[in-house]
Amino acid sequence: MSTNENRLKKAFYSSITSAAYQVVVIVCGFITSRLLVETYGSTWNGVIAAITKFLSLFVIVEVGVNGATRVALYKSFANNDDRQTSAIINANDRYYRKISLFLIIYVLVLACGVPLIINANISYWSVFFMVLIIGTSKFAENCWGINSRILLAASQSNYLTNIIQTIATITNAILLFVIIKSGGDIFAAKFGSSTILVLIPIVLFILSHRMFRIDKRVAPDNTALKDRWNVLANSLSNIVHENVDVFFITVFCSAKELSVYSMYYIVADGLTKVFQVITNGLEAGFGNMWARRQYDTLNKNLRQYEYIIYALSVLLFGCMIVLVVPFMSVYMRDVTDVNYIRTSLGVCIAIAQILMSLRTPYVLLVQAAGHYKQVKVAGYVEAGINVILTAILVIKLGIVGAIIGTIVANAFRTIMYGRYVSKYMLSRRFSEIVKRFVWLVAAVSVSVGLSYGVLTRITVTNWASWILAAVITFAIHTMVVLLLSVIFYRNDLKNCTMLFKRLLKG
Template identity: 30%
Template sequence: MRSKKALRNISASFVLQIVVAISGLIVPRFILTAFGSDVNGLTSSITQFLSYIALVEGGIAGVTRAALYKPLAENDIKQLSIVTKSTEVFFRKISYFFLLYIFVLMIFYPLIVENSFDWFYTSSLIGIIGISTFGQYYFGITYQTLLQADQRQYIANYIQVVTIIINTIIIVALISFGSSIHIVRLFSATIFLIRPIVLHFYVNKHYSLDKKVKSDNNAVSQKRDGLGHHMAYFIHSNTDVVILTLFSSLYDVSVYAIYSMIVRSITNIVKIFSSGIEAAFGNMISNNETENLKKSFTMVDTGSSIVTVTIFSTAIVMILPFVQIYTTGVEDTNYIRPAFAYLILLAEALYSMRLPYQSIALAAGKYKETKKGAYIEAVSNILISLIMVNLLGLIGVAIGTLISMLFRTLDYMLFAINNILHFKKFYLVKRISTNISIFVIVYGLSLFIGINNIDTYIDWVIKALVMTLIAGTISVAINFILYSEDFKKLLNIFLNKSSIKD
């Protein structure tokens, strides 16, 4: 059953990320050509400032998942209802606070960019973009968290696929008809209210939750310990844009947004293969399946490494030719930034490599034990970025992200093998050495082949497929030699010849 759910989640995540990637390419391109880099930078910056309300959440969603694994495994409806109700009450309070935050932002944020846009233009745009985030907190996060813990994330993903497709079609149509950015974002925000509302009704229909239970602040006991993890992830995802808004320009924000869109799409593809894994690990831990947990982890780690190294080694070669084609005709700023591109790709590659280790640590509920590393990651990212942005601009914030990501990845890896899996450190040395070696081999071959003179999307796609095939073949071959048992188990699961024991 766990394997079937995991495969469903992987399939749904794959569909979602393909749709997200396609939409992520189409929408910014239309905005860039219709409104310019400064408007694209403005909307990206506003979105990131609005997302700071997530700090108030304090990581409660992840901690809630950990608290839900046991009652789901034991079919304890009462405890399941208490945890869900307590979380729902918490997020409803955040949604009200968010309304106040939007109001404050509408007053003061326009002063930051007053040299580029007038106060009312910016203030009204903030209010419009904030609508969908409010709906997410008021209606959807609690129920999405429940579905994730129950290995049914595929439900939320398919709903998201539909809303993204509708949103993309409407945005393209509105821009084509000459609508203003305010009208475009208003329709977009309204469409994204669909998802949390549908999730709300789905969970109420399919789960026998007791609506009469009282919320209990102790039901999610590690919510304070989850704050560090939440801050680290949030800063990783959002701080760079805010720092660039304050200390650089909206044009640099636009450049960052384009590269970030590409790199995050790549990361999300890697995440597909760890989709639902945390919930599966949590179920094994709740049932004390120690040996099964270890075997499953090494298999997942091997699969995740193959995908991560294949995709990111290809991306390092192909990202600059893609950006050059993508930004053709947009001449108000320079989008070809090689050093920045390589640094941000390496940072995200490190993040992707740590996902299996992070998943097993959080599935075990080790928020308190790992929060120190999370705080160090968050603080180091901010401090290094603030110091370097005035010296190196975009490259400076990328360096801050890379250094903090390297620390946190090693921290998660060491914690997982020492405290949960009880592996020897050689396991980690072998895994890291294998991944680095594949990166070096693939990049060396790309220099020998000579990937250049790419002028069209078709040409880019052909050469990207060639590079992916080369990188994938090398990655699979080396992992098959060094991790043959894990590779065979992984292959058997995808061929539906075996499964993780229930």
């Protein structure tokens, strides 16, 4: 088997297992989230969403190291250099041992501070202990899971991580269901979840250290860590994108409003996970091609992947614009402590996710090549735009204002990434990306317009009627995408179809 075929095969395995994992996450997420809101109320759901997001902010001290380490490992794996791999991982181990103490302090600070800023009718100590319970799994991930994930990702063995996480997610959902139906309180429910989440990094640690011979006697190589600040700048916009809305909604709105926001984002995240099915394993493949200077192969593969992303954006988020409010009307039926029917919120989130998704091909290429320093300014600017606009608009427009700030920031960063990749990495015209974007806008507009026209005859009152509406909407979007692809991107459609057939046969 050729090197390129082996890369494609590993990427395909990762994509298949990622698909299974994402489906499980989506299904279990919808079931458990509805159970939590129904049993413990929207206020607790909002509080848990805030705590989870605040804990995830600790990634700001991790992401620079993780990205730089991953890029360094692409080279050591491509050269089959076990000694260099050990040196890189040993440096990472030493770094994470140092920041473990800071993580403990951070969790304690959150436990003391979150109860003071969150607008919820819940006692101080209840929120305090909830932070400690949820923070336990974060500490376990920091101690045992991060290096294991990096090793498996850089070697294109993500499928093993996906399998383990799939099993854990199903187990977690079953345990949560049993605790809730047995009359357990919110603390018992979240403690059970945290217990399962603690086991994941431990299993990954055992597995990865059996697969790779990490020699602890090799001196740590801190070369990769020196690039961590450039990597952090590149990833800062993603960190801000995922957390700034929740921060300002927590401060300026109620916990119930945060619950509404989080429930809509469950839908958006579920659709975004479909993109992760495609991207899972591709960065490592791009990194391998870049390290071997296979630029023609890289350009061809990127073009195919680019077409897939734009087409999927139309299919998934165009459908979300049409279907998310009818979905909420059924999904959150009988939940009356806050209004979950927010059309403008659903549309704005869909637009924000489209713009976030469109930059994925360019982000992956920049990350795979290690060009973090070259694009770090754009990362800082986007983060600044997002924070400033969100802070201003959330006060005036509530949670919709927070999303509008994200939309503007996403648009800026997508343009910056597209221009950089086109001009400095692939030597192609930026107008190609502009044409694809115009194609996407036309496809979404036509698809959404036709769908609304047809669905005026259907009243969604239960799951059966919603599924009917979803099938019709998806069919309309699919036909529009295929028609416009045949007219404007016939070769891309043909090449992607052939690639998929080859992977299935191989």
